[in-house]
Amino acid sequence: VGPNGARILATAPALPLGLKELSPVPGLTTLHKLPHGEVLVLYTDGISEARNSDGDFYPVLERLAEHFRGTQRTDPEAVVAFLETDTRNWSATSEADDQAVLAMALI
Incomplete structure (x- = not known):
């Protein structure tokens, strides 16, 4: 998230954070530069799978x-x-799924 809105960082498919040891093949590491003024946001499916009254998923990137x-x-x-x-x-x-968000920025 930054001055130009929000974007998804492209990475290779992989296991969730912390589960690398469960992979039968060594994982790749993807590096992304985080410019000053931008925030890296990590969130669980409780955020992206929140549904409105029409059954639509919460559009994280757009919002x-x-x-x-x-x-x-x-x-x-x-x-x-x-x-x-x-x-x-x-x-x-009112019964929401577990939600966790981690937001980080360079200072």
Whole structure:
């Protein structure tokens, strides 16, 4: 998430973080530079699979891009707070899946 909105970082398919040891083949490491002013956001499926009353999944990338586009320096805490509030407002039921968000930025 940064001044130009939000983007997905392209990586090779792999096991979730922390499960590399379970892979029968050595995993590849993908490096991405994180420019100052951008926030790296990691989230669980409880965020991306939140559904509205029409059954639509929560569009993480689009909602982040819309909310933070044009922001010169995005604060990781603001990203987490936005996702927490926005997914709660998006969800059709009060019974949400487990949700975890980790947002990081260079200082």
